[in-house]
Amino acid sequence: MNQVKIYKTKNHKTLVIECLSRAPQFTRLFLFICIFLVLGSYVFLMGLVLKDIASGIAHLILISFLFFLIGSYFIRMFLWNSYGKEIFIIKEKSLIRIFDYRLFKSEEEIINFEIINIELPEDRDNKPTTGNENVLDEVIVMDNHFSETYLTFKTNKTKIMGILKLPYQDIIAAKKELNEFLK
Numbered sequence: 001m002n003q004v005k006i007y008k009t010k011n012h013k014t015l016v017i018e019c020l021s022r023a024p025q026f027t028r029l030f031l032f033i034c035i036f037l038v039l040g041s042y043v044f045l046m047g048l049v050l051k052d053i054a055s056g057i058a059h060l061i062l063i064s065f066l067f068f069l070i071g072s073y074f075i076r077m078f079l080w081n082s083y084g085k086e087i088f089i090i091k092e093k094s095l096i097r098i099f100d101y102r103l104f105k106s107e108e109e110i111i112n113f114e115i116i117n118i119e120l121p122e123d124r125d126n127k128p129t130t131g132n133e134n135v136l137d138e139v140i141v142m143d144n145h146f147s148e149t150y151l152t153f154k155t156n157k158t159k160i161m162g163i164l165k166l167p168y169q170d171i172i173a174a175k176k177e178l179n180e181f182l183k
Contacts, residue, residue, distance in 0.1 A: 004151075004170035006177045015181040017088040017174050019151060019164045023081035031078040038074060042067040079103060086162055088153070090116070090181065095153060095160065113155035116182070118175040121149050 005018040042063070049059050083102035088095060093113060099106035151162035151171055 002148075002164045002166050004166055004174060006174055008177075008181065012181075013091065015090040015177060017090070017151070017177075019086040019088075019162055019166060021080055021084035021086070021164055028078065028082050031074055031081060035071065035074045035078060038067060038071045042071070076101065086164055088151075088162075090178065095155070097160065111155065111158065111160060113157060115156040116178070117154050118171065118178055119152040119154045119159070120171065120175065 002022060003020045005020065006016070008015055045063050045067075046060075049063060079101040080099075083100075085100040087098045087100055089098070090096075095111045095113060095116065097109040097111075147168055148165040149168055149171060150164070151166055151174065153160040
């Protein structure tokens with residue numbers, strides 16, 4: 001199950017929202033097995049190619065490149081489903097998004113803004129807030145339709161939607177923290 005961690009830096013000039021990706025144990029086990037199948041297939045094919053070295057170095061390079069691409073894809077999927085984090089860093093007038101795979105991180109995506117808000121599913125038509133509005137005290141959900149949803153930031157220029165489905169209560173907590181941070 002995906003979780004959210006929200007915290008401010010010591011100087012209170014930065015708000016960090018970490019969305020943690022946790023896939024079920026079966027999914028992680030399946031990806032782990034796929035990695036070893038790709039590795040085993042690579043060793044087997046390399047043995048066949050090296051046995052008949054006259055077939056050329058081109059086959060060796062092609063097989064190595066192909067298995068490097070397939071293997072790195074499965075390793076990346078395994079790391080994301082086991083340790084992945086989508087990190088949003090909110091500073092005075094910028095939002096930074098980073099994907100953390102534990103062993104490596106993606107390039108920072110920086111979005112500058114004048115106004116920012118976290119958009120809830122029931123207020124998709126609302127305008128972004130300046131942070132001076134009343135903090136959302138209580139939200140009544142009539143059905144279980146909004147039990148999980150995507151974290152969506154709405155700025156004066158664009159919408160930035162997270163890639164992980166998060167518990168609805170965590171998104172409400174993030175909205176409260178953002179409104180307090182912007183005061």
